Amino acid sequence: MAQYEAVIGLEVHVELKTNTKIFCNSSTEFGADPNHHVCPVCLGLPGVLPVVNKKVVEYAIKAGLALNCRIASFSKFDRKNYYYPDLPKNYQISQYDLPIAEHGYLEINVDGNVKRIGITRVHMEEDAGKLVHQGTISTTPYSLVDYNRTGVPLIEIVSEPDMRSADEAIAYLEKLKAIIQYTGVSDCKMQEGSLRCDANVSVRPVGQAEFGTKTELKNMNSFKALHKALTYEIERQIEILEEGGQITQETRTWDEAKGVTLSLRSKEEAHDYRYFPDPDLVPMVISEEWVNEIKATLPELPDQRKARFINDYGLPAYDAGVLTSSRELADFYEQCVNKFNNPKTVSNWVMGELLRMMNAGGVEIDEVKIKPAQLAQLLELMEKGTISGKIAKTVFEEMFNTGKDPNAIVKEKGLVQISDEGLIEKVVEEVIAANPKSVDDYRGGKKQALGFLVGQVMKATKGKANPGLVNKLLQEKLDK
Amino acid sequence: MIGIKEVEHVALLARLELTGEEKEVYSRQLSDILEHARKLQQLDTKDVPPTAHVLPLQNVLREDRVGEHLPPEKVLANAPDRQDDFFKVPRII
Numbered sequence: 001m002a003q004y005e006a007v008i009g010l011e012v013h014v015e016l017k018t019n020t021k022i023f024c025n026s027s028t029e030f031g032a033d034p035n036h037h038v039c040p041v042c043l044g045l046p047g048v049l050p051v052v053n054k055k056v057v058e059y060a061i062k063a064g065l066a067l068n069c070r071i072a073s074f075s076k077f078d079r080k081n082y083y084y085p086d087l088p089k090n091y092q093i094s095q096y097d098l099p100i101a102e103h104g105y106l107e108i109n110v111d112g113n114v115k116r117i118g119i120t121r122v123h124m125e126e127d128a129g130k131l132v133h134q135g136t137i138s139t140t141p142y143s144l145v146d147y148n149r150t151g152v153p154l155i156e157i158v159s160e161p162d163m164r165s166a167d168e169a170i171a172y173l174e175k176l177k178a179i180i181q182y183t184g185v186s187d188c189k190m191q192e193g194s195l196r197c198d199a200n201v202s203v204r205p206v207g208q209a210e211f212g213t214k215t216e217l218k219n220m221n222s223f224k225a226l227h228k229a230l231t232y233e234i235e236r237q238i239e240i241l242e243e244g245g246q247i248t249q250e251t252r253t254w255d256e257a258k259g260v261t262l263s264l265r266s267k268e269e270a271h272d273y274r275y276f277p278d279p280d281l282v283p284m285v286i287s288e289e290w291v292n293e294i295k296a297t298l299p300e301l302p303d304q305r306k307a308r309f310i311n312d313y314g315l316p317a318y319d320a321g322v323l324t325s326s327r328e329l330a331d332f333y334e335q336c337v338n339k340f341n342n343p344k345t346v347s348n349w350v351m352g353e354l355l356r357m358m359n360a361g362g363v364e365i366d367e368v369k370i371k372p373a374q375l376a377q378l379l380e381l382m383e384k385g386t387i388s389g390k391i392a393k394t395v396f397e398e399m400f401n402t403g404k405d406p407n408a409i410v411k412e413k414g415l416v417q418i419s420d421e422g423l424i425e426k427v428v429e430e431v432i433a434a435n436p437k438s439v440d441d442y443r444g445g446k447k448q449a450l451g452f453l454v455g456q457v458m459k460a461t462k463g464k465a466n467p468g469l470v471n472k473l474l475q476e477k478l479d480k
Numbered sequence: 481m482i483g484i485k486e487v488e489h490v491a492l493l494a495r496l497e498l499t500g501e502e503k504e505v506y507s508r509q510l511s512d513i514l515e516h517a518r519k520l521q522q523l524d525t526k527d528v529p530p531t532a533h534v535l536p537l538q539n540v541l542r543e544d545r546v547g548e549h550l551p552p553e554k555v556l557a558n559a560p561d562r563q564d565d566f567f568k569v570p571r572i573i
Contacts, residue, residue, distance in 0.1 A: 018544050025547030034565045035555045039548065043555065055544035076532045083495060085569045098532070131572065144566035147555075272493055282537040 002205040004241070006234045007212070008169045009161035012176060013154050014186045015127065015194040016059045021151035022126050023050030023093065023281075028153070030192070034146035042126075042151035044089030050280050052077075056124060056153040057100070057284060059185035061294050063155055064101025064122045066183045066301055067176075071291050075100045076283040077124070080273045085145050086128040094156075096275040099123035100286075106179060107303065108171040109321070117172050118160030127152040155185075161200065161211065166230035170223055173197060174325065178302045182327045189364075190222055197226055202247070203237045212237070213247040217261060219254045229254040233261050305330055313343035322351050328365040332372050339376030342383075349375060353393060357400045369403030370396075378406040390463050391415050419466045421473065424457070427465065428473045431456045442478055450474065482510040 021028055024041035041048045064071050078096035104119035129147040133140040157176065163169045177188045177195060188195040202214035217233055220226040237247055252261040300308070302324050309320035309330075324330045329350070336346045354375075358368065378399065382392045387410055398409045410416060418424060431453055432439055442449040450471075457470045487503045487510065498506065552565045561568040 020544050020546050025542070025545060026549055027546045033552075035552055035567070036565070037549055038555055039550050043550070051540060051542045053544050054541035057541065074532075081493070085567075085572060132566065133571075140571050143569050143572050144563055145569055146566060272489075274493070277532050279533070281533075282535060282540050283532045284541075285538045 004203045004234075004238045005164050005206050006166070006230070007161045007202045007204060007214075008163040008165075008230065009200040010159045010163070010169060010172060011198045011200070012157045012159075012173065013127075013196040014063070014157065014180055014188060016056055016153040016155060017184070017186050018053060018055045018059065018153055020053055022053050022056050022124065022153035023151055026151065032148055034144075035148065037148040038150065042088075043147060050093065050278075052281060052284070053153065057286075058294055059153075059183075060100045060122060060124045060155050061286070061291060062183050062298065063157070063180055063185050064104065065291070065295055065298060066179050067101070067104040067106055067119050067122065067157070069101035069104030069119060069122055071101050071286060072098060073286055073288075074098060074283060075286065077278045077281045078275045079278050080125075080275055082273060084128070085143065086131050086147075086150070088129070088147060088150060092126060092128065093278055093281070094125035094275075095123035100155075100284075106172070106175050108168065108175050110168060110171070115162075115168070117162045117168075120158040120160055122155050122157050125154050125156060126150070127154050161202075166227045166234065169199065169230055170227050173223065173226065175302065178325055178327075182299055182301050182305075184299070199226065199230060199233075201230060201233050201237070203234055203241065212241075213249050215247065215249065215261075216251045217254060218251060218264070219256075221256070225254060225256055228259065229261055232259065236261065299327075313337065313347075315343060315347055319344075319347045319351060322355075323347060326365060332365060332368075335372035336375050336379075339373050340379045342379070345379060346375070349379065349396070353396050354400075357397065361400075368400070370399045371403075374399060374403075374405055381406055381410060385417060385419060385466065386410065387415055387417050388463065388465075388467055390458075390467075391417065394463075415464060417466050418461055418464045419469060421469060424461070424465050424469050425473055427457050427460050428470065428477060431460065432474075432477060439478065450478070453478075482507050482514065486510075 018028055020026060021042055024039050026039045026042050027037045029037065041050055061071055075095065075098050077093050079091040080094045080096070081091045083090050099121045101122040102120065104122070105116050106119065107114050107116050109115070127149050129145055129150040132144040132146065134142070134144075159172065163172055177190075180186050180195075181188050186194055190196070197220055199217040199220070200214045201217060202212035204210070204212040215233065215237070217229050220229045233252065240247060248263075251264045253264050255262050305324040306317075306320045309315050309324060310317060313320075315323070323333045332354075333346060333350050336350070337343050340346060354368070354370070357363070358365065375396075378392055378395060381387050381395075382389060387395065391410075395406050395409050395415065398404065398413075399406060402409075435453060435456060438449045438452050442453070453474055454467070454470055457465055457474065458467070484503050484507055487498070487506050490510075491498050491503075491506075556562050556565065556567065559567050
């Protein structure tokens with residue numbers, strides 16, 4: 001059997017975080033009543049004139065710069081024509097042959113090596129409206145249309161077909177999301193639709209230079225779904241080729257419930273967009289001064305920040321990579337380190353406890369109740385020996401759930417560590433008296449029995465005894 | 481030469497319903513237009529930059545400030561059908 005490799009390119013749509021739409025001054029605010037954030041321009045009523053939102057152009061340039069693109073000195077908008085009820089004008093204003101930015105790249109890590117993924121282009125366009133179906137799409141008797149999202153600014157970021165596996169595609173999308181989030185031009189929340197991803201996938205025998213026939217995958221609404229869809233589609237294509245078949249070039253949709261990709265052979269396939277320059281919008285000439293002005297507003301980006309974390313805080317590359325994967329997480333980390341100057345301990349707690357609790361509860365970093373200064377206080381309590389490491393984790397959970405100060409929780413629940421030797425000694429004696437068998441085991445050479453006895457002392461003190469002291473006192477008594 | 485098939489294709493893309501007679505007319509007219517374009521293509525345009533727009537204007541931009549929205553009753557005034565504040569349309573597959 002031949003060895004196959006996948007060839008993957010991604011098309012990512014990102015909603016820009018502006019106050020108003022791309023061609024009119026209607027609000028982009030999420031969650032308004034249906035058809036309340038619309039005006040004659042975004043409804044496409046006759047005789048209206050779109051005018052470009054300056055902020056959209058600035059944000060698109062900013063994203064382009066962050067993705068190492070060349071910014072166009074001359075750019076224009078075009079009409080992409082098709083009929084669909086979410087598109088009131090029957091055309092979408094997009095950019096065809098003169099996009100705002102081209103020829104960029106970003107870097108991902110593949111098995112410890114840096115791999116560069118090319119960015120073909122970044123272009124600006126308007127979002128379409130939202131269709132609401134009653135029941136499922138195949139049984140609904142009619143559809144309802146809400147045009148609030150119509151005209152919300154998007155940038156589409158098209159990659160080169162440079163990815164060779166589902167893992168690489170995920171790494172690319174994660175890095176892209178981080179970079180865009182760092183620039184502040186978008187929230188990039190996949191679950192809210194401010195980041196959407198389509199994939200072009202083909203396979204070919206390893207060593208073959210030409211690409212195979214590709215399919216386009218749609219409807220992946222999370223990183224997990226993207227990974228599953230790509231893995232499924234790559235296997236499906238290999239199977240067809242192995243059986244001597246041919247891949248049909250088509251659009252396929254990811255069916256999350258069934259875990260398969262399905263052909264979307266419909267009228268949609270017969271697209272004939274007939275792009276032409278939008279006569280309502282005049283071209284944009286982008287000066288070097290303007291680009292430089294925007295360049296000056298670029299913040300430190302993920303790769304730079306990661307390098308600084310390694311240099312300044314002495315963190316392992318892995319830690320630095322995880323911590324800088326989102327701007328908010330990196331900010332949280334740095335604010336905590338500013339108050340508690342032990343970078344590796346802070347890293348362990350942020351990557352360990354904080355991310356674990358966030359993942360378990362489906363909580364985003366901007367929703368976390370713990371303030372960085374509060375985590376620093378907790379780590380101080382632990383360092384001073386006021387609480388044990390084990391208790392610190394309990395306190396952390398309480399802080400995570402309530403946002404209370406660690407000092408208040410420790411006081412309220414009486415969690416202060418017992419470091420009074422006399423007190424611990426008393427418990428140690430009780431435990432020794434109550435567990436003659438384990439004591440005999442230990443004295444008979446089964447040193448692991450000590451662990452059990454330590455556990456009993458911890459249990460009797462509700463985990464508050466200083467573990468170091470417990471160990472020391474137990475051993476002293478047992479070795480007597 | 482633009483044949484009847486191509487006229488039908490273009491009509492479908494534009495959601496136009498044409499009679500047989502109209503198709504004949506448009507077939508002739510569209511062919512004439514393309515013929516004229518073919519003639520124009522013979523011109524030497526080596527030193528002429530591509531025209532993106534006929535007006536001598538560029539960078540017409542506006543500030544990112546929220547303005548007035550259209551009241552829902554006006555938004556939906558021309559809707560053939562509605563449900564609450566939604567436009568109601570035939571099912572789309």
